[in-house]
Amino acid sequence: MQEAGETTWRFTEDNRLLLFRNNNYTLPPVEETKEGEKKKPQEDTGPIFISNRKTESKGAPIYTPLGYGLIQDFRPNNMISVKLGKDHVAEFSRNDVMFDIPIVLKVMSSAGVREDKIVVPVTSVAREIVERLEGLSTDGGQSMSVRVFWKGAELARTNETLDQLGLVPDSKLGVLITIGRCYTINRFTIVYNGWGYSSSPDGVSFTVNKDVSIAGFGIYGSEKTDSLSGTAKFLLGKDVKGSPLVVREVTVVREEGYGDGKIYRFMFDRPIRVKANESYSVAVELRSGTSYYGSGGQNTVNGEKDVIFSFTNATNSTNGTGTSSGQIPEIYYYI
Numbered sequence: 590m591q592e593a594g595e596t597t598w599r600f601t602e603d604n605r606l607l608l609f610r611n612n613n614y615t616l617p618p619v620e621e622t623k624e625g626e627k628k629k630p631q632e633d634t635g636p637i638f639i640s641n642r643k644t645e646s647k648g649a650p651i652y653t654p655l656g657y658g659l660i661q662d663f664r665p666n667n668m669i670s671v672k673l674g675k676d677h678v679a680e681f682s683r684n685d686v687m688f689d690i691p692i693v694l695k696v697m698s699s700a701g702v703r704e705d706k707i708v709v710p711v712t713s714v715a716r717e718i719v720e721r722l723e724g725l726s727t728d729g730g731q732s733m734s735v736r737v738f739w740k741g742a743e744l745a746r747t748n749e750t751l752d753q754l755g756l757v758p759d760s761k762l763g764v765l766i767t768i769g770r771c772y773t774i775n776r777f778t779i780v781y782n783g784w785g786y787s788s789s790p791d792g793v794s795f796t797v798n799k800d801v802s803i804a805g806f807g808i809y810g811s812e813k814t815d816s817l818s819g820t821a822k823f824l825l826g827k828d829v830k831g832s833p834l835v836v837r838e839v840t841v842v843r844e845e846g847y848g849d850g851k852i853y854r855f856m857f858d859r860p861i862r863v864k865a866n867e868s869y870s871v872a873v874e875l876r877s878g879t880s881y882y883g884s885g886g887q888n889t890v891n892g893e894k895d896v897i898f899s900f901t902n903a904t905n906s907t908n909g910t911g912t913s914s915g916q917i918p919e920i921y922y923y924i
Contacts, residue, residue: 645688650711650752652687655679657711657752687711690751690758694722698766707762715754716746722764723859734802734860734923738763767923771804774892776900777883777918780851782812784882784909784916788819791910792829792872792903793917801896802860806871807852807919809881810841817841819875821855828904829872834861841875851881852918860923870903871917886913894924 649660651671658671658679667683690713694705709718723735737744739754739762751757776793803823811817823835841853863869890898898920902911910916 650750652690652711652758653679653681654685656757657750687758690756692756693759693761694764695761696764696766709751711751714748714750715744716748718762719744719746719862722762723862734767734862736765736767736862738765771921771923772893772896773807773919773921774890774896774898775807775919776887776890776898776912777914778885778887780809780881780883780918782881783879784809785879786817786819786875786877786908788874788876789908790829790872790874790906791908791916792822792870792906793910793912793915794827794868794870794901794903795920796866796868796899796901797863797922798897798899799865799895800862802862802923803857803869804860804921804923805854805856806917806921808839808841808855808873809851809883809916809918810843810853811878811880812851813879815878817875817878817880819873822870822872822874823857823861824870824872825867827868827870827901829870830905831870834869839873841880854919854921856921868901871920872903872906873916880916882910882915883918884914886911886915888912892922896922896924 645660645663647660647662651658651660651669653671653673655673658673661670661672661678664670664680668680669683669686670678670680671686672678689708689710692707692709694707696703696705707722719737722737739756739760744754744762806821806823808821818838818840821835821837821839822829822833824831824833835857837855839855841855843850844853847854886900888900890900892898900912906915908915
């Protein structure tokens with residue numbers, strides 16, 4: 590049981606992580622002060638968490654004093670019948686089962702080491718936990734890299750369940766937060782103007798020789814003063830029509846103070862961790878107008894900290910961008 594005032598990371602109804610004050614506890618008895626006046630307990634104004642993933646139906650997962658199981662039936666007197674393993678069925682009081690699991694976070698950053706708590710629905714999978722922890726932001730809005738560890742290894746973005754992972758109440762996850770310099774690689778050697786658009790995709794695929802966090806990518810802007818509008822995407826795999834990890838409407842404008850003003854920096858809300866030697870793609874679909882474009886593209890670009898990007902042509906990049914020329918000159922990354 591959490592103590593009054595303890596803070597806990599919980600999912601909101603729109604699937605964001607927020608730091609809540611615990612307000613789900615029984616108030617202590619009113620105490621007498623030295624002057625004989627009664628003290629009133631402080632009102633806790635923090636929001637009450639209600640999991641939008643909680644489900645109480647037959648076949649739904651649940652956590653019991655004997656481990657994970659599936660709801661078999663609802664019995665009289667507030668009892669729940671649960672299937673544990675292949676053959677064992679047991680009954681538990683509703684007060685003894687859990688639809689949400691509290692997990693301890695050991696957060697390590699340049700500010701030191703601290704412990705927080707996160708409460709996740711029992712239906713969560715590894716991928717969702719990693720992605721939501723990556724959504725944490727720091728004071729001042731600085732970009733950062735977030736890595737999650739369990740049992741001495743980095744937690745992979747898989748569909749493994751809490752039961753398969755072995756996560757039980759008060760298990761401890763390591764969270765490494767790195768805030769630092771954002772590095773840039775540029776894949777072109779020459780810049781021209783006159784690249785036209787009609788909502789067709791411009792994209793390129795790449796792999797990296799080591800795990801890094803991608804923070805965004807550069808988009809060539811108009812050689813005129815007007816802006817360009819469309820959609821920017823970051824995807825897993827080589828197909829720019831695939832399922833994006835990041836997709837957002839974008840207005841490409843001249844970015845004064847960055848380089849010569851030809852490149853607009855499209856930055857993600859949070860850096861995305863990518864795996865070594867896996868294929869990813871970056872793409873834009875701009876609706877109209879013309880822009881600068883690069884030529885003399887390099888298939889391999891050596892970045893700082895011994896990071897090597899290898900580029901290949903992306904599937905369904907039908908507006909002409911590829912390894913040799915076109916859009917998307919830069920990629921921004923953290924180690």
